[in-house]
Amino acid sequence: MSSEPIVLQMKNLIQSISKHNHAYYVMDDPLITDAEYDQIFFRLKQLEELHPEFAQKDSPTRKVGGEPLKKFQSIKHTVPMLSLGNVFHFDELKSFDQRITERLPNQKIQYDVELKLDGLAISLWYEHGVLVRGVTRGDGENGEDITQNVKTIRNLPIDLNIYADNVPDLLEVRGEVLMPKAGFEMINRRSIELGEKTFANPRNAAAGSLRQLDPKIASSRPLAFYAYGIAQCNPAHGLDSMSESLYWLRQFGFEIAERQWLVNSIQEVEECYQYIMSIRPDLLVEIDGMVIKVDSLEQQKTLGFLSREPRWATAYKFPAQAALTTVENIEWQVGRTGTITPVARLKPVSVGGVTVSNVTLHNIGEIHRLDVRIQDTVSVFRAGEVIPKIEKVWHEYRPEITQMVQLPTHCPECESPVVMPEGEALARCTGGLYCSAQRIEAIRHFVSRKAIDIDGLGDRWAESLLKLNLLDNVSDIYHLHEHQDKLLTIDKMGEKSVQNLLAAIEASKQTQLHRFIYALGIRGVGETTAKMLSNQFLSLEALMSANLEELKKTPDVGDITAEWIYDFFRASHNLEIIARLIASGIVWEAPQASSNLPLNGESWVVTGTLSTMSRDEATQQLQSLGARVSGSVSAKTKCVVAGEKAGSKLDKAQQLNIPVLNEDQFIQLMNSYRN
Ligand code: IVH
DSSP states (O other): OOOSOHHHHHHHHHHHHHHHHIIIIISSOOSSOHHHHHHHHHHHHHHHHHOGGGOOTTOGGGOSOOOOOSSOOEEEOSSOOOOOEEEOSHHHHHHHHHHHHHHSTTOOOOEEEEEEEOSEEEEEEEETTEEEEEEEOTTSSEEEBOHHHHTTOTTSOSBGGGTOSOOOSEEEEEEEEEOOHHHHHHHHHHHHHTTOOOOSSHHHHHHHHHTOSSHHHHHTSOOEEEEEEEEEEESOOOOOBHHHHHHHHHTTTOOBOSOEEEESSHHHHHHHHHHHHHHGGGSSSOEEEEEEEESBHHHHHHHOEETTEETTEEEEEOOOSEEEEEEEEEEEEEOTTOEEEEEEEEEEEEETTEEEEEEEOOSHHHHHHHTOOTTOEEEEEOOTTSOOEEEEEOGGGOOSOOOOOOOOSBOTTTOOBEEOOTTOSOEEETTGGGSHHHHHHHHHHHHSTTTTOOTTIIIIIHHHHHHTTOOSSGGGGGGGGGGHHHHTTSTTOOHHHHHHHHHHHHHTTEEOHHHHHHHTTOTTOOHHHHHHHHHHHOSHHHHHTOOHHHHHTSTTOOHHHHHHHHHHTTOHHHHHHHHHHHHTTOEEOOOOOOTTOTTTTOEEEEESBOSSSOHHHHHHHHHHTTOEEOSSOOTTEEEEEEOBTOOHHHHHHHHTTOOEEOHHHHHHHHHHHHO
């Protein structure tokens, strides 16, 4: 037992948890293992149980967010949240400096230079050190009460008394909420894996997260708060300068931006600007410029405000990462699953140092929304590392004769009819495996590890084989042995490679029904659904002849996927390819009827790193017992298997009170089914 007073032990543990939360959730860079973290957390919980009288109000053991709101309350700011003037060039900056020196003759002026954080301004209201309200900027006069959401921000202090003793009775802190780059990339990566929508940039991600009525959503997002000002403090803090006040805030647990500077002249401000531009890519957060503030609070008071902006501060923005150019053409591209996406071919233009000549228009709806036509002038912008986007179409510059872009009725690659099902944004080619654009991707998918698994074909040889016209569709794979002479003409393909490739192809004929179903690349049928279909129908014939109602009885298969599967097996070219594949000798053992499997119908999630097996292996074991293994935790999840460094999925499971097994417990359970 530590001899430190209990309260101090608790405060230390809370501080440590808050530091590790920040490293884990915000920076995506944990400093300790999950097990070590759990120990700290457990120790705090234990202390709180033993000494509830000392339990701290802002303990992370309570930090899960409340119930969803119906709507946000409007709150009037006691001190309005003003905006800043903007400058873009050194000349304008010099004028800003001149205006100041004229009003403060013969005074030494120092400037506090800060990063202009690209997020959302909020105000935090603390009474006796305890956070009582978090409010958005809104229109500057009235904002929205987002207290529940801000309380879930991991690096935001909820009780300042934990960090210092001299807490003011009233403190209103202003600052920016944003999603650091690492967290932004992490959640976008996750969304891509789950097939969900991604955020265009960190600012949108932060705004979208804070505007959620359900605080559990905000709590699952890696948001961070950086303080940059004090709106009110009672009793007065007695500080003299802006730069001091930032450091003063730190003692109460606030984080401030990673860099700031105190400089003596406007020339030095300009040097800072050039320097910040050069380090911008290395910063942890997205910025859109810098903010220059007269450092002395006394001088700030003398300068005062001009309408809605302070005279003592301005934003020095980076050149807009946007440029004007013209649309030379709009073409339609066909993806693996047949999606037809419009792409604008642009007159090449440099945007923030990168040449942009193509930009996706996403879908025909976006073309209508923008009303973009060939020969239009458009502004293209890039936010940070994010892909370029058409920001605006300058209709005023439109030439007299332009043509509206129409969705093609037939696929530009294979001439098959294009369909756009009702309620969907994307048009599709109905050509399936027959479409040449879909073919190479279809082949790569067919031979991939979790499908038919032909080592080397997808990444090494597919393109050359296609060029030699040896692979018109996937069924040709099993006829490659008839063309050994042609195979030998492929660059780097010697006798040995040919034999290896043909052997791998031969070996792949012995497969499993679910692999075969998955390999066909039916829209909406991933690995898990393929297994479900295999369990449900037990034979390819039964699956192929199933009607919609029968298909929908399969777990995981909803109305839409059922239609996709149904249509796939009604398209004659798909049937021909399947027949040819079977004729070439592909076989599988009939799957076992699974209705009596122990985990039948249960939804499981595997997360984190397991030490004795891969996540894939754990997934396979669960599936062999009839469980469905899903990528995300929801109320329907039966159980979560959590390895090392399990992250938000584990949190979510705990929030939803879903049972969690560690690796040992999981292995034990699996063994118990084997005996
Ligand atoms: S100070 C009186 N400092 O910029 C104005 N603002 O255009 C006080 N911002 O709404 C604002 N980083 O969201 C200040 N270091 C910083 C900032 C910053 C970003 C944003 C803030 C504000 C906007 C003003």
